[in-house]
Amino acid sequence: MNKKKMTTIILAMLSMALCNGCGQNTTLTEAKQYVSVGNYKGLQVDKVEVATVTDSDVENHIQNILDGETKYVKIKTDRAAKKGDKVTIDYTGTVKGKTFDGGTAKNQEVTIGSNTYIPANGKYKGFEEQLIGHKKEETFNIHVKFPNDYGVKNLNGQPATFKVKLKSIAVKKEAKLNDSWVKKHSDSSKTVKEYKKEIRKELETENKQNAESELETEVTEALEKVVKKKKNFSKEKVSAAEENIKTNYENYAHSAGVSFEEFLSNYMHQSESEYEKTVKKYAQKNVLLSYAYTIIADKEDIHPSDKEIEQEVMILFDEFDKTFGSIKAADGMADPQTEMLTLFDGLSQGKKMFVITANRQHKIIQNK
Numbered sequence: 001m002n003k004k005k006m007t008t009i010i011l012a013m014l015s016m017a018l019c020n021g022c023g024q025n026t027t028l029t030e031a032k033q034y035v036s037v038g039n040y041k042g043l044q045v046d047k048v049e050v051a052t053v054t055d056s057d058v059e060n061h062i063q064n065i066l067d068g069e070t071k072y073v074k075i076k077t078d079r080a081a082k083k084g085d086k087v088t089i090d091y092t093g094t095v096k097g098k099t100f101d102g103g104t105a106k107n108q109e110v111t112i113g114s115n116t117y118i119p120a121n122g123k124y125k126g127f128e129e130q131l132i133g134h135k136k137e138e139t140f141n142i143h144v145k146f147p148n149d150y151g152v153k154n155l156n157g158q159p160a161t162f163k164v165k166l167k168s169i170a171v172k173k174e175a176k177l178n179d180s181w182v183k184k185h186s187d188s189s190k191t192v193k194e195y196k197k198e199i200r201k202e203l204e205t206e207n208k209q210n211a212e213s214e215l216e217t218e219v220t221e222a223l224e225k226v227v228k229k230k231k232n233f234s235k236e237k238v239s240a241a242e243e244n245i246k247t248n249y250e251n252y253a254h255s256a257g258v259s260f261e262e263f264l265s266n267y268m269h270q271s272e273s274e275y276e277k278t279v280k281k282y283a284q285k286n287v288l289l290s291y292a293y294t295i296i297a298d299k300e301d302i303h304p305s306d307k308e309i310e311q312e313v314m315i316l317f318d319e320f321d322k323t324f325g326s327i328k329a330a331d332g333m334a335d336p337q338t339e340m341l342t343l344f345d346g347l348s349q350g351k352k353m354f355v356i357t358a359n360r361q362h363k364i365i366q367n368k
Contacts, residue, residue: 048212061199074168088168141164145160241286
């Protein structure tokens, strides 16, 4: 999955979390009890430029799609393995004649040339390099030397012997961009030329959305500076906000097809303790801003209809489908769209205003 795309949607979801009613509707009277909003119309934020889509951007995006469809096909001929092949092997490693933890595996797939196994060291060739030239069903020994900084005390800098059985050889079969491929992978394009135009338009839309998300963040931060907290928020309100944020993140990780641990590590780049601090921080911000949005909505007399809400939600769903449309729900789980719909539960009119105008807040708060 394109991580840039994922990051964009994560930001969009966080924006929706800021607009969410924290599981409870907020009245104007309640909002005024907890916060006051200063002169928000006089604020300014930096102008956000929309990035231009280049020919290179289009080509790279298409190549990423093609790379995602690369397959390895087992060969039926009796040729020997060579660089670029993916081989399946069994192996048993020994150091000073004794086996060691992690040194034995069965049906291990190794792409020759990927440099993921023990590299060359002095007079010893690398593990992958020594697979070259051997054929299917052949059993042979590989002699390597672990790097001095391998990280395992009894293996650092040690020579080792691996007894290897080569079980299969597969060659890379790359997807090719042609009119036939386009017809199978696009609902609207029939030729490569049309497909490139389609991708360019998608990237332009994505860049525009990225810019709007960035602008929304700047506007929200500027608004936050003129919102004054009168007294501590209720524990119930903050707890509801925390649970809402956690649910949104957990649903998103599931919809993206990754475990929550992977989501934290690879996309949020946080430990569990850091994540908990993030949740608490944004829960306070969400409650503060939900009160501010309610007050501003009343002052600006902005109360979108349910139809307007539905239209905006469907726009977001359309973008969601482009990224996660092929993802199937796990057993016992709702489909991704149903999970995403929980973002909009419990929205009061004040919060609805900022769902609808989330990317157009600069009409109220001036943009340089």
